[in-house]
Amino acid sequence: MAFKPRIESKELKILRILNTRMELTADEKKHYFNLKKGYEGEVQFDLLTEQLQNKCYILNDLLLKAGNTSFQNDTVILFQETIHLFEVKNYEYDLIFKTNRLESFSGKEYQNPLDQLNRNTLLLRQLLQNMGYNIPIKGYVIFINPEFTLYQSPPNEPIIHPTQLKKFMKKLNSQPSKLSNKHKLLAEKLVSLHQVESTYTVLPTYSFERMRKGLTCEICNSFEVSISVSGGKMSCNDCGSEEEVESAILRCVEEIKLLFPDKKITTNCVFEWCGGAVSKKKINRLLTKKFKRMGQGKYSYYVSE
Numbered sequence: 001m002a003f004k005p006r007i008e009s010k011e012l013k014i015l016r017i018l019n020t021r022m023e024l025t026a027d028e029k030k031h032y033f034n035l036k037k038g039y040e041g042e043v044q045f046d047l048l049t050e051q052l053q054n055k056c057y058i059l060n061d062l063l064l065k066a067g068n069t070s071f072q073n074d075t076v077i078l079f080q081e082t083i084h085l086f087e088v089k090n091y092e093y094d095l096i097f098k099t100n101r102l103e104s105f106s107g108k109e110y111q112n113p114l115d116q117l118n119r120n121t122l123l124l125r126q127l128l129q130n131m132g133y134n135i136p137i138k139g140y141v142i143f144i145n146p147e148f149t150l151y152q153s154p155p156n157e158p159i160i161h162p163t164q165l166k167k168f169m170k171k172l173n174s175q176p177s178k179l180s181n182k183h184k185l186l187a188e189k190l191v192s193l194h195q196v197e198s199t200y201t202v203l204p205t206y207s208f209e210r211m212r213k214g215l216t217c218e219i220c221n222s223f224e225v226s227i228s229v230s231g232g233k234m235s236c237n238d239c240g241s242e243e244e245v246e247s248a249i250l251r252c253v254e255e256i257k258l259l260f261p262d263k264k265i266t267t268n269c270v271f272e273w274c275g276g277a278v279s280k281k282k283i284n285r286l287l288t289k290k291f292k293r294m295g296q297g298k299y300s301y302y303v304s305e
């Protein structure tokens with residue numbers, strides 16, 4: 001179990017809803033899919049680090065600041081003698097390694113992840129030194145996607161290719177490591193320094209009125225869902241997954257809260273967001289059960305308890 005688990009960023013959550021409920025521009029879509037793919041790759045890597053049996057502290061998705069410079073670390077693992085820093089890349093299309101960049105076969109340029117890794121290593125070292133720690137840092141770029149090939153990859157750089165991952169994790173697992181209270185304190189300190197919200201997020205403009213309304217599938221985001229005769233279950237006509245209607249409504253409430261933090265949660269607005277698929281009576285009952293009611297009658301709204 002990770003000492004600091006990875007959670008989906010607010011930006012990714014919001015973009016997923018926007019992509020489902022409105023038409024994003026080509027650039028916005030591309031940005032969303034890149035974020036989504038990056039996150040999925042990191043989650044894939046988490047599945048591997050979770051299997052480590054030796055003593056270590058795993059800190060996922062750590063946004064730190066050294067001086068005035070922020071730096072995002074996909075995975076940081078504290079062992080007894082070293083700190084391992086990982087930059088995870090989920091490219092699926094093959095790329096060619098060039099001195100200061102990666103390039104696709106059509107000539108499109110990508111940032112060299114080694115540069116990013118070196119920058120992060122430098123900043124983390126600086127931060128640790130300022131905190132009075134002098135622990136060696138080992139950094140690696142992980143190419144997680146099994147279908148990816150990096151051509152002309154220099155063998156002496158700390159790059160782990162998909163075909164090397166299994167062996168690499170085995171090696172990581174075999175290094176002896178004992179942890180003391182000192183390590184725990186450092187892990188806690190780093191988590192406490194994590195910057196919660198990145199300030200440079202630019203979201204597409206959106207409004208409640210212009211968003212497509214309706215219940216959506218939890219798994220594939222499709223609007224093609226049917227509610228059972230009894231009204232308790234919802235099933236997706238596209239992927240076949242099933243969900244309690246109540247849980248689908250509560251997801252709608254979470255969507256409204258995330259997208260419109262200033263909006264009051266009322267029976268009417270949830271009814272509208274659900275596209276009229278469930279009765280106001282049912283929504284009202286659910287909101288009363290799960291939230292705290294404020295105000296009276298027509299003007300009542302609901303807040304988290």
Ligand SMILES: [Zn+2]
Nearest residue numbers: 217220236239
């Ligand atoms: Zn579905």
